[in-house]
Amino acid sequence: TVNDLTVKLYGQIRKAPSELLIEFRDANGQLVDVGEVKMEANMNMPGMQMHAGATIERTKTPGQYLAKIKPDMAGDWMAKLSYEGPKGSGQTSFSVTAK
Numbered sequence: 233t234v235n236d237l238t239v240k241l242y243g244q245i246r247k248a249p250s251e252l253l254i255e256f257r258d259a260n261g262q263l264v265d266v267g268e269v270k271m272e273a274n275m276n277m278p279g280m281q282m283h284a285g286a287t288i289e290r291t292k293t294p295g296q297y298l299a300k301i302k303p304d305m306a307g308d309w310m311a312k313l314s315y316e317g318p319k320g321s322g323q324t325s326f327s328v329t330a331k
Contacts, residue, residue, distance in 0.1 A: 234322040237264065239313065241299075245273075245330045247306040252299040254288075256315070263295025267317010271299050273309040273328060284309070303330040 233239070236259055243252040256266045271286040286301040303309060309330055314323035 234313075234315070234324045235320065237266070237319065237322070239324065245301060245303060245309070245328050247303055247330050249300065249302045250330075252286075252301070253291075254297040254299055254313070256295050256297075256319075263293060264319055265294040265317065266315040266319045269297050269299075269313070269315045271301065271311060271313045273301065273303060273311045273330075275303070275305070275307060275309045282309075306330050 238257045240255045241252050243250065254269065256264050258264050269288045271288060273284045275282040282304055284301055284303045286299040289298045291298055307330060309328050310325060311328045312323060312325045315321065
């Protein structure tokens with residue numbers, strides 16, 4: 233959850249071009265448009281940090297967004313998702329594993 237919204241990601245991140253569907257829902261379970269959405273992933277390793285930014289597109293359904301991301305290597309990444317728009321702004325971080 234971010235503020236009063238539930239965020240769900242569908243799909244799998246691979247060490248290849250990957251697509252995820254991101255949904256934002258209100259307390260009633262209804263999809264809500266949150267405006268601009270950003271997502272990035274970082275992997276910290278001794279002596280280096282890897283970064284993968286996502287390209288986010290709106291879908292035809294308000295509240296659903298398509299994220300395209302390509303991590304450079306498999307393993308555990310820390311992702312950050314943020315939004316800014318009609319529902320205010322918010323962000324969250326979570327771990328993901330690229331296969």
